[in-house]
Amino acid sequence: MSAPSASKPSSSKRPPFDPRDPLGIDDLLDPEDLAVRDTMRSWAADRVMPHIAEWYERGELPGIRELSRELGSIGALGMSLKGYGCAGATAVQYGLACLELEAADSGIRSLVSVQGSLAMYAIHRFGSEEQKQRWLPGMAAGEIIGCFGLTEPDHGSDPAGMRTYAKRDGTDWVLTGRKMWITNGSVAGVAVVWARTDDGIRGFLVPADSPGFSAPEIKHKWSLRASVTSELVMDGVRLPADAVLPEVTGLRGPLSCLSHARYGIVWGSMGAARASFESAVDYAKSREQFGRPIGGFQLTQAKLADMAVELHKGILLAHHLGRRLDAGKLLPEQVSFGKLNNVREAIEICRTSRTILGANGISLEYPVMRHATNLESVLTYEGTVEMHQLVLGKALTGLDAFR
Template sequence: MNALSRIDELANLDHLFSADELAVRATVRQVCADKVDPYVATWFETGQLDDVRGLTKEFGKLGLLGMHLTGYGCAGMSATEYGLACLELEASDSGIRSLVSVQGSLAMTAIWKWGSEEQKQQWLPGMAAGELIGCFGLTEPDVGSDPGSMRTRARRDGADWVLDGRKMWITNGSVADVAIVWAGTEEGVRGFVVPTDTPGFSAPLIKHKLSLRASVTSELVLDGVRLPADAVLPEVTGLRGPLGCLNEARYGIVWGALGAARSSIEAARAYAADRVQFGRSIDGFQLTQQKLVEMTLEYTKGVLLAAHLGRLKDAHLSRPEQVSLGKLNNVRAALEICRTARTILGANGISLEYPVIRHMNNLESVLTYEGTVEMHTLIVGEKLTGQSAFR
């Protein structure tokens, strides 16, 4: 029995899922084993994700990009299948799951949900195939948790729109073919489909990261970007547009963080079985077993919560505060699992020969993006009390 089966079989977690769902999980696990795992430590160390387009095309062949959407070349899979895919992607690396999440749950979902038929036909098939890469411009240098205060503006000039502003911490930005950019207008916040070869648009790469290093992260600069009238997403005005997309990405994180946790538990259990101190392997000592048990317990609870939220979403019963509950719990638990796993590995825990420190560093970003701990706490708190405490 291998490490993975000991961790998942303790509570027989596979019983939660259908044969089709397990087949999706197995497919994603295999492509990650072939195309990501042999290289990801090097990508992280160098801070460069090699051949991004080759990787997106591989994911596109499997239907992983926008896999929960229907039509336009999208796979139309269930929310639970998408969740299991996110778990396997993040078991390889959070940056790889981010690549898929931003492409499908943010950029593609914005077009699919709020775009015109012409916009959908123009962009979605190529994005689903991985031939085109998208990014999602919401966060700004001085605006994170309060998107209503964004400074990026779009003004009408005759029949055109002209965009000016900055976006920050944008996954896929420097490699994207299309950016979904949210900007304030006289009508309220609107979304714009911006081809990245439009004059005035640039996406300088953000360097010196110590987290999500196997991920392309960029600033978006919009200096007088002129767009035709039909570049605006016609079906939404206001913050419900970007927030509706963010909720899809947050759902993927509920599952994805568990992949980083599982990988770290596997590494710690295998290491403890091989590491000999005081004449015996350290997995025979009580304190090490306690750590392994506590990590597995928290992981198991996280999977149960994710599966429950997946079933609710598949039944069209999911609410945003439930996703916030899942993100708040599972990312926080996964980060603590990684920290505990690191202690079992001792000094080796900081080496990229093992995945633990990489997962731990990555989760520091996952803890913050798509809503900080504080924001999700207040979302859940408002539902519990009926009182908004954001201001």
Template structure:
């Protein structure tokens, strides 16, 4: 007879191939060696001290742009990438954000939309971690409404000149290239902007209480001049940046379940060992009810992520399907973390355990790359045929 496994109650591992399990194990081992022993300290300090060294380790393992093909990139499956995202975020959401911004935003934008010259210039080095990218879409006054961005790009001879600012940009303080979306006379266009270009600057955003391990920047562009080849020739309008967001949101569907898994397993272990009133707190009905509900939502979310991954590999995903996953899984992951915190009680707010760190991080994941309300409206429009965005 099958044996019930408390950490895999639906036997989801049976749905994975040996290669997929190996990918997951490799990522988990790398994080256990290079990140896990330090991540709580980095969170408390407000950042990893040497982020480019982390990118080198990520590159060695083939995590950067791992689902993209060509340009010496691994070309692995969407499920492989999803499993990696789950492991990265089980460690810390900021760590997953570093990889996601590099591979699913900056690299994907260049891979999908840039000229061949720019692809050859940037993608091989970004895949190894030698070069780092960031993605400039959000602005100080324009988050959920990127079509109203104020950053501009104007032609000047054969060059383009960019002016404006971008906000909440992960990897921005140490990136080598910034993908910048700007208003032009031809509509919104994308540009691959070397960060050493005169007029480009990045300022670290301080006083964050979430995603503290990863660096977040405000980018300022003052007369930044780039050649015509830096402009993405094949796309204009919001189609370009939104296609990148859809790609990155898919990784969040998996990643959020990694944070939820870490919190659930911490609470489960704590409930088995913490003694109150002469017995483990896991022996009380209220604690068991919490654990049962968390297990339900965690493994339903993992099933959803796996289904979307298999479908992405087979036929692709609609924007609405990705919104379905992002909305459900991040919201449920945050609830799992909050419930785990109650089981740990006072210990739940200590960085000796990962739960409060995951809770704080997921408050950002809940709203970046589409707030709850935006994903509800995406699904609402798809269900009713009515546009309620404005």
């Protein structure tokens, strides 16, 4: 008696190939994930996309306080944190939000990342209950904007060499120093500032109205132009004893915050890449040369195919890291893996997209050059290429090549 033959799946039940989701990654998302993604995409399309080219050209982000409140109202600020008015979203949902916001502009995603993954995360993880109650609800609602002061004019990749110093004066602290390239700095209501003390590196919550504190805005940027970037100056800022974050001492504090923010970049960089890639596809289908659309030529199709492969591999990598984070298994080395790969590939996608658009690729009528120049900053902030290579090199060999 012969064994019954296995039935073959009917080809009629297979979904059609989706050029916007060639790997079917959406199948990995549940309805809540899709709802978060669609909410962020709709907000960005309505509130950012009609204006972003003008903002970028002017080098401004007008109405940032209103935008912050709107982002708070849709749960985008500190969205993966729990309690204190935060959304308590999953890591994957936060990642999807970063992707959609950066598809609009890296400056918008940076506003959200610094607020939630750096300033709010530091308070949520290392702050006292009183500090959490004082700051987090207003920050989650977008009523209070936060910034994160770690990088200094002479110390970027080596934060252990920071010169900003806090000394005790009775029960108070007196904070002196400078921080550089601080997103949200001049509009922040509170700054999380990391400083050397006699007991090690500590984090301090500095209200923006503190005497001796100022945040002059940095101008003349050719990247992240639709973003507020500032210097922080602390000239003998006197703070009460309860201004210090009590639950951490040493670089573990700021570095854990940076790891959380880098995770968002793994997703966000793919948003910039997607926007550039989709612009190139649309252009290739409509731009005619030699009597037909350039998308019909083999060399153009090869470029589009290669970009699609790297784009969706990057999104799949981001999704995998998000699931690991939700499961409590994500390692800092894996975040370095994701940031190194995805930002590097995103820049290449932007550059290749620009070649398809030709001279039009440098025009702000299209998003490609704006995303490319933004990604030049994303490539080096929160860990340069070299630093992430050395993180992975150490993990692979067990040998420390940092010094």
